[in-house]
Amino acid sequence: MESYDVIIVGTGAGGGTLARHLAPSGKKILLLERGSWLPREPENWSTDAVFVDNRYVSPDTWYDGDGRAFQPGVHYFVGGATKLYGAALYRLRKEDFGELRHHDGISPAWPISYDELEPYYTLAEERYQVHGARGEDPTEPPASAPYPHPAVSHEPRIQQLSDDLEAAGHHPFHAPCGIMLDESSPPYSTCVRCSQCDGFPCLVHAKSDAEVLGVRPALEHANVTLLTDATVTSLATNGGGTAVTHVVVERDGSEEQYAGDVVVVACGAANTAKLLLLSASDAHPNGLANGSDQVGRNYMFHDSTAVLALSREENVTAYQKTLGLNDFYFGSDDFEFPLGNVQMVGKSQAAMFRGERPRETRLAPEWTLERMARHAIDFWLSTEDLPSPENRVTLDRDGNIVLTYAETNAEAKKQLYARVKSILGKLDMNPDHLIHRFAYMKNDIPVAGCAHQAGTCRFGADPASSVLDVSCKAHELDNLYVVDTSVFPSIGAVNPALTAMANSLRVGDHLLARMA
Ligand SMILES: Cc1cc2nc3c(=O)[nH]c(=O)nc-3n(C[C@H](O)[C@H](O)[C@H](O)COP(=O)(O)OP(=O)(O)OC[C@H]3O[C@@H](n4cnc5c(N)ncnc54)[C@H](O)[C@@H]3O)c2cc1C
Numbered sequence: 001m002e003s004y005d006v007i008i009v010g011t012g013a014g015g016g017t018l019a020r021h022l023a024p025s026g027k028k029i030l031l032l033e034r035g036s037w038l039p040r041e042p043e044n045w046s047t048d049a050v051f052v053d054n055r056y057v058s059p060d061t062w063y064d065g066d067g068r069a070f071q072p073g074v075h076y077f078v079g080g081a082t083k084l085y086g087a088a089l090y091r092l093r094k095e096d097f098g099e100l101r102h103h104d105g106i107s108p109a110w111p112i113s114y115d116e117l118e119p120y121y122t123l124a125e126e127r128y129q130v131h132g133a134r135g136e137d138p139t140e141p142p143a144s145a146p147y148p149h150p151a152v153s154h155e156p157r158i159q160q161l162s163d164d165l166e167a168a169g170h171h172p173f174h175a176p177c178g179i180m181l182d183e184s185s186p187p188y189s190t191c192v193r194c195s196q197c198d199g200f201p202c203l204v205h206a207k208s209d210a211e212v213l214g215v216r217p218a219l220e221h222a223n224v225t226l227l228t229d230a231t232v233t234s235l236a237t238n239g240g241g242t243a244v245t246h247v248v249v250e251r252d253g254s255e256e257q258y259a260g261d262v263v264v265v266a267c268g269a270a271n272t273a274k275l276l277l278l279s280a281s282d283a284h285p286n287g288l289a290n291g292s293d294q295v296g297r298n299y300m301f302h303d304s305t306a307v308l309a310l311s312r313e314e315n316v317t318a319y320q321k322t323l324g325l326n327d328f329y330f331g332s333d334d335f336e337f338p339l340g341n342v343q344m345v346g347k348s349q350a351a352m353f354r355g356e357r358p359r360e361t362r363l364a365p366e367w368t369l370e371r372m373a374r375h376a377i378d379f380w381l382s383t384e385d386l387p388s389p390e391n392r393v394t395l396d397r398d399g400n401i402v403l404t405y406a407e408t409n410a411e412a413k414k415q416l417y418a419r420v421k422s423i424l425g426k427l428d429m430n431p432d433h434l435i436h437r438f439a440y441m442k443n444d445i446p447v448a449g450c451a452h453q454a455g456t457c458r459f460g461a462d463p464a465s466s467v468l469d470v471s472c473k474a475h476e477l478d479n480l481y482v483v484d485t486s487v488f489p490s491i492g493a494v495n496p497a498l499t500a501m502a503n504s505l506r507v508g509d510h511l512l513a514r515m516a
């Protein structure tokens with residue numbers, strides 16, 4: 001059996017980032033990815049292919065708590081979900097690392113402070129070439145360095161929205177964007193600033209995803225090997241169950257095994273829990289590292305609402321994701337609990353509506369889909385959902401994922417929507433036509449929209465209430481680590497990828513010290 005210093009399972013935000021960080025060490029590293037390279041083809045930028053035909057949604061069947069099958073919005077490729085993500089690369093707020101009281105209960109503290117993660121946020125912003133502007137967002141946490149690249153400029157309609165919001169007393173800011181756009185030198189810019197970014201793969205590899213800026217740079221080192229189409233089906237341990245000895249892989253219809261001194265799991269929150277639960281043994285009868293019965297629990301994915309506002313004038317914006325608003329992040333004058341983050345989502349197009357629920361059109365019967373799309377300004381509202389032990393991943397008898405989820409913090413979500421509606425009503429919009437949209441949720445079952453999945457293997461100081469210790473090593477094993485969003489004890493209300501990347505770099509430094 002071939003043996004490695006480190007085996008990393010999964011190549012997304014967590015795994016891809018770690019691979020690049022460890023690669024220069026010269027250690028023998030194996031990357032195992034169940035998906036293939038995402039093909040570079042004209043369909044990358046086809047709205048019909050991506051939003052109607054679901055070309056890049058991986059065929060997988062999960063079940064909800066009532067046993068109903070659904071297709072989750074997952075993407076099994078080198079680079080994981082970041083191949084399709086919107087690359088809004090936010091830091092959690094400093095306060096998110098402490099305990100926060102919400103309308104529905106407590107968002108628990110992380111076992112590390114913001115200050116401990118801050119240097120790694122800075123490094124992650126550098127590695128993922130984040131564009132932004134410090135000092136505009138009043139909730140912004142302290143940072144030890146400026147953004148490595150200037151903020152992406154607003155196009156005229158979004159600049160007008162920003163000006164209108166400011167005039168109304170709000171604090172809109174330039175959103176942190178992971179796109180390789182050089183506005184000072186367009187002929188040399190990798191990014192061409194197009195409308196096919198959020199939810200699409202980038203045909204010209206200008207999106208800061210984990211394939212382009214994690215896996216590919218890692219593979220420049222001869223000590224790193226990547227196996228694609230390699231699904232890890234279980235982790236095997238020594239007799240005492242104190243260390244993982246090897247990983248079992250299904251590839252090309254046959255089974256392979258690889259030994260690793262250190263094994264790092266980064267399959268995404270649901271699949272990481274699945275892999276640990278599938279790896280039950282005599283020493284770990286409830287699943288690997290699951291003596292606490294915490295594996296799979298505390299699943300979160302944000303209370304998100306995609307909202308489409310119809311502007312009186314046409315909105316010809318191409319790249320719309322440049323503006324954010326955190327004025328309600330921690331509450332408002334008349335609501336003492338946190339409400340969440342408001343940002344822009346990719347500009348809607350008529351074909352996207354056809355891939356979604358036709359119900360919306362009834363709300364604006366005199367508007368054709370094309371006219372709606374031309375006038376639409378698209379917002380994404382995120383409220384924090386709270387970790388609940390009953391919101392969890394389990395497996396059915398055949399080893400399929402069962403995702404049981406009951407909404408938390410619904411009142412805060414409702415209140416955030418009401419505030420956005422009230423603001424927009426005072427701006428140059430058609431207030432009666434502010435309608436919900438399900439850009440990432442074409443399925444009737446809400447849990448299918450699992451883009452921001454997190455929790456399931458949280459890290460903490462207490463082995464009774466967490467799966468991983470502060471270094472994200474399993475409490476019960478000497479050499480098993482997890483570095484994806486499953487480690488999150490709480491999810492905050494901003495997008496999760498940069499935090500997963502930063503934490504992966506933090507754990508990476510721990511591993512480099514361990515292996516030195
Ligand atoms: C459409 C969309 C838009 C998004 N927009 C944003 C955004 O703007 N900003 C943001 O911060 N976040 C965004 N996200 C979320 C972000 O992409 C995820 O939070 C992030 O990628 C999670 O990283 P991860 O390492 O936990 O998992 P992933 O990135 O999903 O990586 C997991 C990897 O593990 C592989 N894998 C799974 N099981 C196995 C197995 N058994 N064996 C081998 N390999 C396995 C998968 O194929 C995948 O490559 C978006 C997501 C989607 C889908």
Ligand code: SF4
Pocket residue numbers: 179180190191192193194195196197198200201202203204205206207208319
């Ligand atoms: S906006 Fe830039 S990064 Fe995004 S898909 Fe277009 S070219 Fe790629």
